[in-house]
Amino acid sequence: MAYKITEKRQLVPDVHLMNIQAPDVAAAANAGQFIILRIDEAGERIPLTIADYNADEGSVTIIFQEMGKTTKQLAKMSAGEDLLDFVGPLGKESEIEKLGTVVLVGGGVGIAPIYPQAKEYRAAGNKVISIIGARNKDMLILEDEMIAASDEVLVATDDGSKGHHGFVTDLVKQLLDGDEHIDRIVAIGPPIMMRAVAGVTASYDVETLVSLNPIMVDGTGMCGGCRVNVGGEVKFACVDGPEFNAKDVDFNLLMSRLSFYRKEEADAITKSQKGCGDDCKCQ
Ligand SMILES: Cc1cc2nc3c(=O)[nH]c(=O)nc-3n(C[C@H](O)[C@H](O)[C@H](O)COP(=O)(O)OP(=O)(O)OC[C@H]3O[C@@H](n4cnc5c(N)ncnc54)[C@H](O)[C@@H]3O)c2cc1C
Ligand code: FES
Numbered sequence: 001m002a003y004k005i006t007e008k009r010q011l012v013p014d015v016h017l018m019n020i021q022a023p024d025v026a027a028a029a030n031a032g033q034f035i036i037l038r039i040d041e042a043g044e045r046i047p048l049t050i051a052d053y054n055a056d057e058g059s060v061t062i063i064f065q066e067m068g069k070t071t072k073q074l075a076k077m078s079a080g081e082d083l084l085d086f087v088g089p090l091g092k093e094s095e096i097e098k099l100g101t102v103v104l105v106g107g108g109v110g111i112a113p114i115y116p117q118a119k120e121y122r123a124a125g126n127k128v129i130s131i132i133g134a135r136n137k138d139m140l141i142l143e144d145e146m147i148a149a150s151d152e153v154l155v156a157t158d159d160g161s162k163g164h165h166g167f168v169t170d171l172v173k174q175l176l177d178g179d180e181h182i183d184r185i186v187a188i189g190p191p192i193m194m195r196a197v198a199g200v201t202a203s204y205d206v207e208t209l210v211s212l213n214p215i216m217v218d219g220t221g222m223c224g225g226c227r228v229n230v231g232g233e234v235k236f237a238c239v240d241g242p243e244f245n246a247k248d249v250d251f252n253l254l255m256s257r258l259s260f261y262r263k264e265e266a267d268a269i270t271k272s273q274k275g276c277g278d279d280c281k282c283q
Contacts, residue, residue: 002082023058031116032094038085049113063112099183107189118149137162198246208246
């Protein structure tokens with residue numbers, strides 16, 4: 001079975017949105033879950049978070065950043081073309097319940113996975129304060145959607161071109177030091193950002209969840225590729241997560257495992273730019 005791309009658009013430089021016709025995935029999807037796709041027979045399997053879904057239309061939205069061979073190949077595809085595999089929903093859904101006030105923190109392309117959470121936390125009766133951040137205003141995605149899905153949205157840019165001049169962590173700290181009682185914080189973005197949020201919230205009594213993005217292969221708990229250390233125990237992010245309590249996560253191990261295949265990833269881009277096959281021995 002092939003999975004048709006029904007919409008494709010660039011949101012900001014190097015970040016794209018795609019709607020995929022995948023009725024079975026759309027019917028079962030929940031916030032916090034992800035899919036694994038493969039473009040064609042020769043393709044690598046890559047995990048992407050479900051950024052939105054519409055069970056009535058049978059469509060699933062993914063938002064991805066061009067990083068290496070597969071995401072760059074995906075970025076060149078257009079509406080009307082097919083993906084070979086689109087497997088999901090995978091991972092545990094976010095445990096969304098009525099808590100009170102929930103702060104959602106999204107950094108860069110990490111704003112995409114917090115968008116469905118904003119909608120679902122609000123639908124469950126929570127006050128949702130979203131903090132979204134990017135390097136600069138031109139790299140900020142889904143601002144209008146986050147405003148529509150949240151009670152309040154705070155923006156941070158590294159260069160100060162929009163909102164707070166600085167990191168999302170500054171805004172998290174300001175909220176924690178303010179008068180509002182916060183019942184839960186969910187932070188999704190680059191591991192370095194999630195580690196920084198965890199560092200800020202560690203000295204406050206507030207539950208903090210992060211969504212981990214280790215290298216994944218099968219997404220079903222069989223290969224061990226996505227193992228992470230949480231609370232001193234080995235967990236497989238694809239089946240035990242991807243959401244975990246931030247205070248228990250070994251971020252240093254996560255970051256060192258993510259850079260494990262850097263040489264192979266650089267070689268794959270070079271070969272794809274030269275038009276060589278994966279088994280080509282040129283450098
Ligand atoms: C549960 C989960 C959800 C994710 N959701 C999103 C999302 O919504 N949007 C988005 O832009 N990115 C997301 N990612 C990251 C995305 O999977 C990688 O950017 C992508 O696999 C890179 O592949 P590549 O061939 O383009 O780049 P490569 O050059 O192969 O790799 C670039 C970097 O991407 C990471 N990566 C590579 N292969 C994998 C893999 N099989 N699994 C996980 N990470 C990998 C590594 O950090 C690597 O250094 C998610 C990752 C996980 C685990
Ligand atoms: S991706 Fe293979 S065990 Fe999680």
